Amino acid sequence: MSSPKTVRWGILATGGIAKTFTKDLLVDPQTRGVTHIKHTVVAAASSSSQSRAEQFLKETGCPASAKAYGSYEDFVKDPDIDIVYIATPHSHHYQNAMLALEAGKNVLCEKAFTVNAAQARELANKAREKNLFLMEAVWTRYFPLSVYVRELVTSGRIGPVARVLVDNSIASDPEAAFSDGKHRLVNPDLAGGALLDLGIYSLTWVFQTLYHTQDEKTRQPPKVLAALKHYGPTKAADEATTMILTFPRSEEAGGEAHAVATTSLRVATMPGGLKDVPGIRIQGPQGEIQVFGPAYRPERTRLVLKDGTVEEKEWPQPGPGKGSGWYNGFGGGKNAEGEGHGMFWEADEAATAVVEGRKEGKYEGLDESVLIMEVMDEVRRQGGLRYPEHIETTKYPTHV
Template identity: 75%
Template structure:
């Protein structure tokens, strides 16, 4: 057997999601059955200081020779970086990704990909012109659970998908949680609001089940009706958004299909952390697929056939295991000892693409990322939600 190939990562930004991703990234791939590749971190950059980047590298357990930078411009010039993971707020993705692409770096960019579809199209155009890999980091798509759900759909197990109902909401009590209005969840300057941060996951489940499972040569963009409730304390950020989508399909494919995707900062999908209700229901004439956990980190499924028979399946997330002393998590909470957060699967996909010369992700290509950004553009248009021009612009470089 040939030795695993090592992909060298640079981490751009040093916040919470960067820490979670990098800890997962450095978890031995064989613990999840991946034997043909390995990951290492060769550099990290903080916009605040080089010392913060050094602290980050130490916190995540990066190799001792990894380089720390207090400047993104200097960071992207590092010749040892094979791919950059971008973990800045949505508002900065376009500028940061363009910096990396212009420096001929492959890119895995956090969701939401950009602030608008025009920015996403421009990044895709530059990546293709430079023959670089570019992928939106919608980690949920790469979970074995998500792969399984899509397989159940394409096998025809519940018949042609007729309806999907999907929610990703959190009762964040925004006035108390973010009293100064500067937090990324509510700050318009950071493309704040429920839609781009939480709603992207509700849409992810709609698209990966109802759109991605259709033949590429015949699937069509959905029609959309949207409603947006503004978050009054900061003005242009949505507190709650509701999307009704109609996906055109031929009669042979079951005819038009409907979906409802909802998101909120005010109420929760699972009040009090009660996870015994599905956040997504995927319905067809032969039954229903329900998914449990969080929309971003699904853990189990139930398939209920038309006679009422229930098949339950758990999808535990691997890692070094109990007794390892290793922990990961996000937002102040940790998973059980030795249990990964689940971000390593998207990293594996990106690394596999680098090794094999692919320029896009298999489960979320650039065209689909752009289409989802177009849907969110239309949600904002129908809801009268605009962000500052400096974060909507295609001009590069723009100082933010």
């Protein structure tokens, strides 16, 4: 057996999602049955100060040899970085990813990929021009649970999917929780709102079950009908958005299929945090697939067939395990001891692609990422939501 290849990561930004990703990244891949690659972190950058990057490297347990940078421009010049993980707010993804691509770096960029489809197309074109790997970090697509659900769809056990219902909502009190208007969920200068931050997961489940599972040569973009409620205090972000998508298909493939994708800052998919409500239902004439837990980090599936058959599966996250003293989590939450958050699956895919010389992700290529941005563009157009020009622009560089 050949020894695993080590892929060297650079972490661009040092906020909460970067910490969660990096801690997961450094878990031994063998704990999840991965033996062909290893991950290491060779550099991290904070736009505010080098000392903040140094603190980040310590907090996440990176090797002592990892370098800290106080500027993204200096960071992307580091010759030891194989791939850059971009963890800034999505309002800044275009500028940050373009900086890394221009410097000749492979890129894994957090979701939502960009603010609009024009920016996504520019990034895809730049990556192809420079023959670099570029992938949107839609971590959920790489969970074994998601792979299983897609396999259920393509196996035909529920028949051709006729309808998908997905909600990803959080019961916050935005006026109280984000009273200064600066939080990424409501701030127009961070492309704030439910759609780009939360609704992307609703669309992820729609697309990975109703679009990605179709034949690449014949699948077609959906038609979109949307309703968008503006957030009162700013009128420049959405607090609730509902999307009805119609996917054209041949009669042989089941004919036209529908999806309803919803998101909200003010109501909850799972009131009180109870996980007995399936936020995702994938329905066909022979039954349905139900997915439990938040849309972004699902934990359980139930297959319910027309003949009364019920198959339930639990999908625990691997990690160092109990007794390890190791913890990870996100947004103030903490997972059980030794339980990873689930961000290592997308890291494994990105690293594998770099080692193999592939330029796109296996479970969501660049064209699909662009298409999903086009859908969100249309949703915002119908809802009359546009962000400031310096956030929407494709001009590079623009310092924001």
